[in-house]
Every structure is written in C-alpha cells, then in structure tokens.
Amino acid sequence: MTERPGSSTREDGTVSWGDLIEEAESRLRRAGLDAPAIDARRIVEEVSGFDGARLTVERSSLVTQRAMARYDDLVARRAQGEPLQYVLGHWAFRTLDLMVDPRVLIPRPETEMIVDLVSTRIDELASRHPDRSRFTVVDLGTGSGAIALAIASERTDVEVWATDRSVDALAVARANLAGIGRAAARVRLAEGQWFAALDDGLRGRLDVVVSNPPYVTDDDPLPAEVERWEPAGALRAGRDGLDDLIVIVSDAPRWLASGGYLVVELDPRQSARVAAMMNDAGFVDVRIVADLVGRDRFVSGQFPAG
Numbered sequence: 001m002t003e004r005p006g007s008s009t010r011e012d013g014t015v016s017w018g019d020l021i022e023e024a025e026s027r028l029r030r031a032g033l034d035a036p037a038i039d040a041r042r043i044v045e046e047v048s049g050f051d052g053a054r055l056t057v058e059r060s061s062l063v064t065q066r067a068m069a070r071y072d073d074l075v076a077r078r079a080q081g082e083p084l085q086y087v088l089g090h091w092a093f094r095t096l097d098l099m100v101d102p103r104v105l106i107p108r109p110e111t112e113m114i115v116d117l118v119s120t121r122i123d124e125l126a127s128r129h130p131d132r133s134r135f136t137v138v139d140l141g142t143g144s145g146a147i148a149l150a151i152a153s154e155r156t157d158v159e160v161w162a163t164d165r166s167v168d169a170l171a172v173a174r175a176n177l178a179g180i181g182r183a184a185a186r187v188r189l190a191e192g193q194w195f196a197a198l199d200d201g202l203r204g205r206l207d208v209v210v211s212n213p214p215y216v217t218d219d220d221p222l223p224a225e226v227e228r229w230e231p232a233g234a235l236r237a238g239r240d241g242l243d244d245l246i247v248i249v250s251d252a253p254r255w256l257a258s259g260g261y262l263v264v265e266l267d268p269r270q271s272a273r274v275a276a277m278m279n280d281a282g283f284v285d286v287r288i289v290a291d292l293v294g295r296d297r298f299v300s301g302q303f304p305a306g
C-alpha cells in the first residue's frame, strides 16, 4: 500500500489505480497533450501490469510504492512531450511487441501492411517454384527490426537479412530478435549502407528486397514530437525525399534473383516517380499499392530473368 501526499491521495492516505489514471490524465491535459485520457490509461496499464479490461476490474486496488515511482517517471516524461511509445519502451507491430527507444523510428501502423505485401510476393514465388522451401528476404534499413522480424516470425519458409547503417538501431533490432523465439535462427543482422551491408555472395540471389527508407523531404515540416525525438537519419532524404529510394531502386537489380521482387514504402507524392524509376530500371509488373486509408504508400516490382 502506498501513501502519497498530493492530489491523488485519499483521506486515509492510500492511492488506487483509478486515482492514478485520473491524476495522470489531468497532468497530461495540463501539459497540452492531444490524447491525455488514452496516454494516462496506457501508462497506468504499463506500471500496474494490468491490461485494459483487468485494469477496469482493479481500479480500486491500491498502488504499490515501486509502481508509484515508475508511474511518476513515465508521466513526467510524457508530459515533456516524449512519444508514448518511447515512454512505455515497447510498442505492438503485427504480432510482435517490439522494444523501442529514441535510437529507432517508432514503427508506424501503415508499415504493418508492407509485411502482407511481401508475404503475397513470397506466395507468388512459392507457387512458381513448388520445389523450393526457402526464400531469401532482405529488409534494408530495419530500424527496430519491425518488418524483418514480423516476416521471419509469420513465415517458416524465409531466411531474412536485416540491415541498417546505424549501429544504435541494430542494437535495438538485436534485442528484439532475442524476443522472437525459434524464428530468430533464420534472421541475420548486417551493418552498412543499403546493399553494401550484404555479403557479396548474396548478389543475384535475393528473392524479395523490402525497405521503408527515409523519404521525407528536407523542407517538409514534421510534427514537433517526431522532429525532437525520432532519429533524423531515419526520416529525411534530400530535397525531394528520393535520395535513398534512388539508390535502392538502381542497385536492386544487381542483387535480386531472376523473378525476385522489390517492395518499398514511400510518401504518396513519390509513388508515380518511383514506379517510373522502377520501370526504367527494368522491373516489370510495377504496381502502386494503397494503404488501408487509400493513400498510395507502396510500390512493388518484379525483376525479370536477365
């Protein structure tokens, strides 16, 4: 049981989880945050260890001293504008619960969809090559490992390379790799610039290359929270945001196996140009794919037999 001087303490000196939710919401509202009620609840879920429904049942249970110290720290960090995902230290991506901190981009909901696109392309390869039981997938610029680890844990027929030029990001990806169980044996991490991170022996042997590279233009304003907390090297890519996409599209043909696929995420304003770049680079079946709210977020193409 915890006694706590301050607004959330009752007359008998005790504090319940419900008191903390209310106190956190009012502190976060005073700090000017957009969704104080949701953030407050997520923070109290985190420190209590109770998920949504259970927290409702436990609303009047008393808070422990240890939980109170952590609660204060998390609410203070959120009140200063640190993204909720970093404050909690982990975030859901498809079936995974990934560790995230300011060394990596927070995985976005739309990126979950690129995993489906990659999986569909592997299904297409598998139907053309019924004799094959393994496909090699590379996730360029893996950050937290989100795309690579989701693919590896959702399919048993893949070997996945996850690359990044950021040693810090790879440290987070390595921690997340340790959390995916047996699928981890089929994932390798590699440090370096785009394809240069890979062993030369993989040239011409990749079945799918997937990437969510930096694509924000140098001039586009970003939300203050993103600008301040998320790694700049994960976001911006030159005057038109295409610097990294150009390298990936132009180098991919040297690395893809015949009939292999390139799948990239981008800003909807870039989709037509990147599709044209892929056609010019010799890709066929180039498709622009919309996300769940109808924005042209992905481009995919197949590299034909030489």
Ligand SMILES: C[S@@+](CC[C@H](N)C(=O)[O-])C[C@H]1O[C@@H](n2cnc3c(N)ncnc32)[C@H](O)[C@@H]1O
Residues within 6 Å of the ligand: 104, 105, 106, 107, 108, 111, 140, 141, 142, 143, 144, 145, 146, 147, 163, 164, 165, 166, 169, 192, 193, 194, 212, 213, 214, 215, 233, 234, 235, 244
């Ligand atoms: C937009 S983030 C994507 C992170 C993760 N794949 C995701 O979808 O959440 C881009 C990633 O590319 C990495 N990156 C940026 N430039 C790179 C380069 N030249 N070579 C390799 N990786 C790079 C960044 O460090 C960052 O982790």
